[in-house]
Amino acid sequence: MSYKKFFPYFKNSDITYLDSGATTQKVQSVIASELEYYTDYCANTHRSNFGDANKATIHYEESRKYLQKFINAKDSSEIIFTKGVTESINFICSSFAKNFKTVIISSLEHHSNIVPWHMQGRSLGDGLEVVGYKDNFAFDFDEFERILVKNPNSFVSVTHISNAFGTINDIKKICAMAHKYDSYVLIDGAQSLAHKKIDIQDIDCDFFAISGHKTFAPTGVGAVYIKQELLNRVEPYQTGGATIKTVTYNSSTLLDSPYKFEAGTQNIAGVIGFRKALEFIDEVGYEIIEKQEYRLYEYLHNELKKISEVVFYNTTKETISNKSFNIQGVIHDDVGILLDKQKIAIRVGHHCAMPIMEKLEIKGTIRVSLAFYNDFDDIDIFIVALKRAIKMLKD
Numbered sequence: 001m002s003y004k005k006f007f008p009y010f011k012n013s014d015i016t017y018l019d020s021g022a023t024t025q026k027v028q029s030v031i032a033s034e035l036e037y038y039t040d041y042c043a044n045t046h047r048s049n050f051g052d053a054n055k056a057t058i059h060y061e062e063s064r065k066y067l068q069k070f071i072n073a074k075d076s077s078e079i080i081f082t083k084g085v086t087e088s089i090n091f092i093c094s095s096f097a098k099n100f101k102t103v104i105i106s107s108l109e110h111h112s113n114i115v116p117w118h119m120q121g122r123s124l125g126d127g128l129e130v131v132g133y134k135d136n137f138a139f140d141f142d143e144f145e146r147i148l149v150k151n152p153n154s155f156v157s158v159t160h161i162s163n164a165f166g167t168i169n170d171i172k173k174i175c176a177m178a179h180k181y182d183s184y185v186l187i188d189g190a191q192s193l194a195h196k197k198i199d200i201q202d203i204d205c206d207f208f209a210i211s212g213h214k215t216f217a218p219t220g221v222g223a224v225y226i227k228q229e230l231l232n233r234v235e236p237y238q239t240g241g242a243t244i245k246t247v248t249y250n251s252s253t254l255l256d257s258p259y260k261f262e263a264g265t266q267n268i269a270g271v272i273g274f275r276k277a278l279e280f281i282d283e284v285g286y287e288i289i290e291k292q293e294y295r296l297y298e299y300l301h302n303e304l305k306k307i308s309e310v311v312f313y314n315t316t317k318e319t320i321s322n323k324s325f326n327i328q329g330v331i332h333d334d335v336g337i338l339l340d341k342q343k344i345a346i347r348v349g350h351h352c353a354m355p356i357m358e359k360l361e362i363k364g365t366i367r368v369s370l371a372f373y374n375d376f377d378d379i380d381i382f383i384v385a386l387k388r389a390i391k392m393l394k395d
């Protein structure tokens, strides 16, 4: 069954969309719920007491509860809405994590999980450690343990799924190892929720950053899960309206979580819409989503393998959604331009992961990024267009 019919973009566009790692298309019910909020009951939340304001607050809080259950968090106070993973990481970086002598990341991180640490004055070997990888970009647990032995009580911040190469990290094992050395773990889940079931209690991470717009929901909405035991140890990094119990000219007292962390007017429509995206995933089911994605990924890999000029960086083992490659003797940007002319949406470049590109001694890659609404026809169309582009660039 094709799920494209639930996404209005596919009705209105003749583009073959293969850039879901950048942002996913939005479900009809998500768009309808945003429209409904703005046209039927637009009011601020957690402030006024009239009907529409109460309705907006109820829907907003229902989204929080839905997300809590969706990821199997213990309590809704553990769910803080943000504008996305970038804000979630910046929040924890400039709050809880700032007090740790050492922050440990992996070599496959997105700039969102590198630059905030640099801004905190950390650099390689001076407050920041980077775990390398083994074959097929597998997280190097031996090196991780060596770093933890030298630096117990660190803050670990690693991606679940690589946006550049689709590698899936064993985050449960990362958390267990980090906890053994009294360290805390934040998981960058930007590329996770659209593709894989997340069970927070099973993973046992301390923080988990979520992106709405990469999960079929509106842009400008995301969340960070904070483990209940840590809620009182995490300081808000922004304060203001809606975070307080009392304010005098002399001092302020803050509300409990999650409210003390959500300063100012939030992306109310986005949060409400986010729930609709999660409901949609529940209706489809992760089993179907994962099965479809693995089939597509393997098919894509096998079709690319037939093109002799394709240079791969990793295989299909422990990878999902994002497939990166290059064409021998051809600049990736040129491929991007020629594919765009043929109405194929893919991304070329460093994918906000410059350090790993540097390590591989390349400027960037051609990335095909799949979601479960893609089908085999999309891949066939892409392969024909890619072959045409290669022919034009090589002839």
Ligand code: PLP
Residues within 6 Å of the ligand: 021, 022, 083, 084, 085, 086, 087, 110, 112, 113, 159, 161, 162, 163, 188, 190, 191, 210, 211, 212, 213, 222, 352
């Ligand atoms: N982390 C990873 C792995 C990503 O792929 C992205 C976006 O591409 C981000 C972080 C930033 O996420 P957001 O757009 O929700 O801020």
